[in-house]
Structure formats: C-alpha cells, structure tokens
Amino acid sequence: MHFCARLNLVESVIQKSPIQMFRRHFVQKTALTLLASIFSAPAAKSAGTDITAHIKPPRLRDGATVALIAPASPASDEKIAKALANLTAFGYQVREGSALRARHGYLAGEDAARLADLHWAFSDPDVDAVWCVRGGYGATRLLPYIDYNLLRKNPKPFIGYSDVTALHLAISQQTGLVTFHGPVAASDFPENTLQHLRAVVASPQPGYRIQAPDAGAELPGAEYQPFTITPGTTRGRLTGGNLSLLATLAGTAFQPSFDGKIVFIEDVGEQPYRIDRLLTQLLQATDLRKAAGIVLGVFAECGPKNAEFSLTLPETLTDRLGNLGMPVAYGLPFGHVAHQATFPYQIEAQLDADNRTLILLESGIE
Numbered sequence: 297m298h299f300c301a302r303l304n305l306v307e308s309v310i311q312k313s314p315i316q317m318f319r320r321h322f323v324q325k326t327a328l329t330l331l332a333s334i335f336s337a338p339a340a341k342s343a344g345t346d347i348t349a350h351i352k353p354p355r356l357r358d359g360a361t362v363a364l365i366a367p368a369s370p371a372s373d374e375k376i377a378k379a380l381a382n383l384t385a386f387g388y389q390v391r392e393g394s395a396l397r398a399r400h401g402y403l404a405g406e407d408a409a410r411l412a413d414l415h416w417a418f419s420d421p422d423v424d425a426v427w428c429v430r431g432g433y434g435a436t437r438l439l440p441y442i443d444y445n446l447l448r449k450n451p452k453p454f455i456g457y458s459d460v461t462a463l464h465l466a467i468s469q470q471t472g473l474v475t476f477h478g479p480v481a482a483s484d485f486p487e488n489t490l491q492h493l494r495a496v497v498a499s500p501q502p503g504y505r506i507q508a509p510d511a512g513a514e515l516p517g518a519e520y521q522p523f524t525i526t527p528g529t530t531r532g533r534l535t536g537g538n539l540s541l542l543a544t545l546a547g548t549a550f551q552p553s554f555d556g557k558i559v560f561i562e563d564v565g566e567q568p569y570r571i572d573r574l575l576t577q578l579l580q581a582t583d584l585r586k587a588a589g590i591v592l593g594v595f596a597e598c599g600p601k602n603a604e605f606s607l608t609l610p611e612t613l614t615d616r617l618g619n620l621g622m623p624v625a626y627g628l629p630f631g632h633v634a635h636q637a638t639f640p641y642q643i644e645a646q647l648d649a650d651n652r653t654l655i656l657l658e659s660g661i662e
Contacts, residue, residue: 350642351473353425353451355661356497358387360424363417364481365393366404368459369432371482373397379429379481386490391423403434411438414463418450425497427481431458436541438463439550444470453497453661456480458564458632461537466550468535468641474660477537477560477630478638488629492637500659506637508627508652518609520594522627525614527650530623531657532588534645536560543574546581555586558647558654560639562593562631568600568612575616589623589647591654593631623649 356362362383364376371379376397383390393413398405417426439462448471454463455476464475478493479485485493495501508522509515535552536542536559545551563571578584592613600606607615610626617624625647630636640660647654 349472351448351451351471352660352662353453353474355500356425356453358498359389361389361391361422362425362427362481363391363393363413363420363423364396364427364429365410365413365417366396366398366429367410367414367438367456367463368404368428368434369402369430370399370404371396371429375430375482379427382483382485383427383481388425391420393417396429402432403437404432407434407437407441410434411441414438415443415446418447418452423452425453425455427454428456428460428463429481431456431460431480431538433459435459435462436544439466439548442466442470447471447473455497455638457630457636458538459541461541462545462550464537464641465535465541465545465552469550469552472642474643475641476638476660477641479636483636484634486634489634489636492629496638496640496656496660500661502657502659504656506628506639506654506656508625508629517596519596519598520627520633522625522652523610524649524652525592525618525624525626526620526622528589528623529646529648529650530558530589531644531646532556532558533642534558534560534639534656535641536591536639537562539563539571539574539578540566543577543581546577551582554582554584556588558589558591558645559584559587560591560593560628560630560654563595563598564632565597566595567598568607568609571595571598571609572607572612572616575613579616585620587620587622589649590617590620590625591628591647591649592617592624592626593628593636594633596632623647625649625652627652628654 380390395405395409395413400406417423451473455478457477467473467475476497479489495504535557539561598609643660644657645654646657
C-alpha cells in the first residue's frame with residue numbers, strides 16, 4: 297500500500313479522546329519526520345565504488361581567500377589564533393566559518409552548523425580554498441548529508457588530515473574532486489612541510505618526489521626510522537589517510553576502494569595491538585589486498601606500553617602487511633608529525649619501496 301494511503305488509514309481509525317489525540321499527533325509527526333529524513337539525505341554511491349572522472353581544482357594562488365572551518369572537533373582559541381596567524385603569514389585572506397568557534401561537547405557545533413560551513417565554503421564564489429583548522433572527531437557524522445553536487449560544481453582545494461580523512465574519501469568517491477591530505481591550518485609549518493604544500497597545491501610540480509629520511513639518520517624517535525617491509529616498485533592512484541578512519545568507514549556507503557591504488561596510511565597514539573586490530577579490520581572488510589602498494593607514514597606515539605607482552609610497531613606492521621605480495625614501505629614524512637608532505641587524492645603516483653620514495657606523476661591542480 298502507498299505510504300500516504302497507509303497514513304490516511306491509520307488516521308481514520310483514531311478517535312478523538314485525549315490519549316488518541318496524542319497518538320494521532322504522534323503518528324503524523326513520525327510520518328513527517330520519516331519523509332524529511334528520506335529527502336534530506338542525498339543518496340550515496342555504493343560502498344567501495346569511485347567516480348572515474350577526476351576534477352582538479354584551481355591552484356591556490358598568492359593572495360587567495362581561504363575559508364577556515366572546523367568540520368569535526370572544536371578548536372581552542374589558541375589553535376584558532378595559530379591557524380589565522382599561519383594563513384595570514386602565507387599571504388592569504390581568511391574568512392571564518394560561522395561554526396569555527398562553536399562548541400557542542402566534543403564537536404565544533406551541532407552537525408547542521410558544521411555542515412552549513414562546509415557548504416558555504418564551497419558555494420561562496422569569493423572563497424578560493426577550504427582549509428580545516430583541526431581534525432578530532434565528527435566528520436563521519438556529516439557524510440550522508442553533504443550536497444556532493446554542490447561540491448562537484450564548485451571545485452576548490454580542500455586541505456586537512458586526521459579525522460578529515462572521512463571527508464576526503466567521501467568527496468573523492470562521490471564527486472571525483474581531487475582533495476589534499478595535508479597539514480591542518482593550526483599545524484606547525486617547518487620549511488619542508490611548507491615546501492611540500494606549495495609544490496602540490498600552489499605551484500604544481502609533476503614528478504614531485506617525496507622521500508623518507510635516510511635509514512639511521514638522527515630522528516626524534518624510533519617510530520620515525522624508515523624501513524622497507526616488502527621491496528618493489530609500483531604505480532597507482534593515491535588514496536588513504538588515517539588508519540582509524542579507514543577502518544571506521546569499512547562497511548559503510550563511504551568505504552573506499554583500494555583496488556589498484558597506492559594506499560597511504562598513518563595513525564597516532566595507538567598501541568601495536570590496536571594497529572593490528574585496525575589493519576585486520578581493513579584486510580577482512582575491504583579490498584586492501586588488491587592494492588598496488590602501501591606507503592606508511594610516521595605512526596607517532598604508537599609503541600607498546602608493556603614491551604614484554606607486545607610485538608613492536610615494526611613487527612606488527614610487517615606481520616599484517618608483509619605477506620600481501622605488493623611493495624610496502626614505512627616512514628615517509630606524513631602523519632601526526634610536524635614534518636609532513638601533502639598528498640593529492642586520486643593522482644597517479646609511483647612507489648619505490650626499496651628507496652622509500654613516492655613520486656607524484658601528475659599535478660593535483662589545474
């Protein structure tokens with residue numbers, strides 16, 4: 297029976313006693329809520345599928361106007377001040393999202409407010425790029441309600457990492473727009489991080505090389521030491537991001553496809569057994585085994601709390617990823633660290649696991 301006919305039938309059998317009047321109101325309200333939910337959430341593509349046509353945004357030019365938004369967790373006043381100082385120092389004009397300074401518990405404002413900021417940033421013709429102030433948690437809550445057609449029609453550089461991984465993957469899957477896994481606006485920007493960012497988003501350099509430090513170099517800690525898990529060279533389009541977010545999206549409509557891709561992965565503050573659990577989830581729930589190769593960043597603060605009863609981080613990564621029959625390397629400069637490269641999603645790249653080098657074979661911007 298048609299939905300409206302069913303609603304009319306329900307109404308016809310309700311008498312107008314106080315209790316029954318309440319029931320009638322409840323039925324009507326529930327029906328309207330159901331209809332609203334059906335039509336307010338844009339339909340998503342099937343899990344693990346991607347749009348094959350890629351849209352490259354314009355380059356981030358000098359003097360550009362940047363929208364600063366908080367699509368996940370709230371940022372402190374100090375973090376916002378640092379982000380504004382960073383972007384101003386780079387020569388950009390900054391416009392703040394309405395929810396940038398909002399707080400709703402562990403979120404930067406309610407979902408509707410954060411979503412409105414994302415839509416505003418892409419739709420406003422005076423905004424040239426969209427930069428996330430931080431990650432945290434909350435981006436996944438927005439995915440079913442994003443107006444992907446709006447984003448597709450207004451391509452702009454979109455930059456961030458960590459929890460922003462969810463937005464990158466959904467936008468990539470649903471629109472084909474190239475976005476950029478790079479430092480959030482409140483990050484530290486040592487010279488090499490700024491160099492990587494400019495070479496990818498502002499001044500395109502096809503053939504740009506991203507190199508891990510030399511093995512044995514003086515580095516901040518053991519987790520920074522690069523090593524090769526499986527040697528070899530491979531090519532494929534880039535996808536990936538934060539490991540926890542990749543695992544979180546498994547089984548959802550926004551689960552990425554790794555088939556034939558070079559997958560870049562990083563995480564922070566997870567003990568080896570948790571890294572094991574997250575990678576096992578990806579191996580069992582997704583097509584990660586069909587990837588062309590895997591490039592791992594710096595897994596900062598991911599050592600065991602009790603070494604006597606744990607595998608080391610290198611042992612864990614080798615155990616989970618060393619038998620996949622594809623090149624795998626650890627320690628390239630990205631992750632929750634100050635020195636990090638910027639990766640354009642969907643761009644063709646070449647991984648040399650022996651030398652722990654990633655080459656961007658094409659530009660991510662027009």
